[in-house]
Amino acid sequence: MRVALDAMGGDHAPVEQVKGALIAAQEFGVEVLLVGPPDLLEAELAKHPRNSRVSIVPSLETIQMGEEEIVKAVRSHPEASVNVAMGLVKDGRADAAVSAGNSGAVAASAFFMLGRVPGVERPALGTLIPFNSGKLFVLDLGANADCRPSHMAQFGVMGSAFMEEVGGVVNPRVGLLNMGEEDGKGNDLTAESFDKLRETPGINFVGNVEGVEIHKNVCDVLVTDGFTGNVALKVGEGIADYILQEVRATIKSSILFLAAAVLLKPALKRSLKSLNYEEYGGANLLGINGVVLIAHGRSDAVAFKNALRVADLASGSHLMEKMRATFAEAKASSAAGR
Amino acid sequence: MRVALDAMGGDHAPVEQVKGALIAAQEFGVEVLLVGPPDLLEAELAKHPRNSRVSIVPSLETIQMGEEEIVKAVRSHPEASVNVAMGLVKDGRADAAVSAGNSGAVAASAFFMLGRVPGVERPALGTLIPFNSGKLFVLDLGANADCRPSHMAQFGVMGSAFMEEVGGVVNPRVGLLNMGEEDGKGNDLTAESFDKLRETPGINFVGNVEGVEIHKNVCDVLVTDGFTGNVALKVGEGIADYILQEVRATIKSSILFLAAAVLLKPALKRSLKSLNYEEYGGANLLGINGVVLIAHGRSDAVAFKNALRVADLASGSHLMEKMRATFAEAKASSAAGR
DSSP, rough: OEEEEETTTTTTTHHHHHHHHHHHHHHHOOOOEEOOOHHHHHHHHSSSOTTTTTEEEEOOBBOOOOOGHHHHHHHTTTBHHHHHHHHHHTTTTEEEEEEOHHHHHHHHHHHHHHHTTTTTTSSSSEEEETTTTTTEEOOOOOOSSHHHHHHHHHHHHHHHHHHHHHHHOOOOOEEOOSSSSTOOSSSSHHHHHHHHHEEEEEESSEEEEEEGGTSSSSSSEEEOOOHHHHHHHHHHHHHHHHHHHHHHHHTTOOOOHHHHHHHHHHHHHHHHHHTTTTTOOEEEETBBBBBBOOOOTTTTHHHHHHHHHHHHHHHHHHHHHHHHHHHHHHHHHTTTOO | OOOEEETTTTTTTTTTHHHHHHHHHHHHOOOEEEEHHHHHHHHHHHHHOOOOTTTEEEEOOOOOOGGHHHHHHHOOTBBBBHHHHHHHHHSSSEEEEOOOOOOHHHHHHHHHHBBOOTTSSSSSEEEEEEETTTEEEEEEEOOOOOHHHHHHHHHHHHHHHHHHTTTTSSSSSSEEEOOOOOOSSSHHHHHHHHHHHHHHHSSEEEEOOOOGGGTTOOOSSEEEHHHHHHHHHHHHHHHHHHHHHHHHHHHHHHHHHHHHHHHHHHHHHHHHHHTTTSSOEEEEEBBBBEEEEEEOOTTTHHHHHHHHHHHHHHHTTTTHHHHHHHHHHEEEHHHHOO
């Protein structure tokens, strides 16, 4: 597949984007369109061996702004790299777009340039967490701070489509992140979302899931509002960080462990990485009429390579057809009075 | 101080309660009133050396019920151990009450028997997390699934009083758990709560705190609604559990680490324990007109000992005077048109 990569978004642009694109092109043959100022990108590419699958699409504007003006800034810079990347998807010149820019800016650009899949009320940000017991797709991670039960039900549908078409899971189990496992638990939003999810045709809703269960393969898709999803995973990240600090300190506290510690270090680093949900392939912006991935601002070459792989897999799958068909069907059956 | 301990609440009643009471009485001289069926408690006490500080207060009813009927069940069993324990506090025969019963039942009992501190809209459940960098008091952990901004501001006031009087922190820093650090971030509730907290006199509000920062000593009190607090800490617990599993698996995967692993195990266990927020002393039900602690249902003797210590410390402090004075003042100044 062909993926447009915003070469100017994120902390290490365009150095890590260029490296990541070259690794991805070599490793799994994806074509990458690097979007950014041609001179800068040419110079960066010249540092590495050539790869004919990596090419440049010029963009001459960059967005510089405070948080408040994101939406305005995205609209007023049509030639910004993120907008050009989305435009390539819109025009059929690319199959997917990846950006490590400010997530609000990327979402706004995707929304303006590509629009929503007809029937989708709110696009949502979801990511795959690769626990050892099984992969879990969690959404929304923050695209929607305030949600309604109908949005939550649609998150279940979109997450289910992703896990079926990209994750390769048959009849994915959809859970609702909640305070307790019993039906009817939670706040007003989750209590109503529970009923909505139960009534939603075409998904395999398995009920409430508590946070202590998330790594135990109790569901394939975990639905939550964007505020809770964002806060809970960040608390999890903070606690993971703390635990690993503690384990390291414990190891270092004894001479007996010191030799082992040197060898353990890479393994600990891997464990932490597998928990940092933004490190492996970024987050998918589902509900947009095209495959869009938002990578972490801190992404390095490996993170971009992983994001390009997810973009490649998702655009090579039947994800978008499934999404369009499912929401068209839902609309038709609701019009028929269901 | 004298603490009433519901000997019949929790998974291991009354075996662990009796053990915990005896350890606490010996270690820090607290007087414990064990509340439950006298025959059963006498038999349990007889298994251990006598301690004159541990005595029995009879209660003859127990509450057995499904989740739905909690409030009704608590009201219709005035002689249940949890109600008798609260009654001892009400009558001034005990300085605090501890129960490991169903948290909804304990909260309902506390509410009916003791009422609220005048001026408090909603009691909240808070706990102290002992990170190495500093202690953090987090509330609400689930007493209120749906909150209003005024509740959140009061949580800040109550948490601040706790950290000042029991935690020994001067002018505690109050943070708001949110999606981002910038002012105005978050969902409707946190955006409005931010303003309310900023306007609240007598607290040292330091703004939004992200989950990735919670272990970094950026605040002393962390305010959140009960749904988010409950879900986020449980996700954190799940992720901590997962990380430790991974670390253990990594250690076991190499013969070189195997010897070290045997010695590391207790340290890993300690790390996990320090993260299990319900293990160390239970959660304080603040806003109730008396010192009430809810211990985890799985509490063992050590957990009960810790809960008795927190109850002892809190009831021996000026916490209740501070709470009553602060909310009386707030009422007076709001009546005066502030």
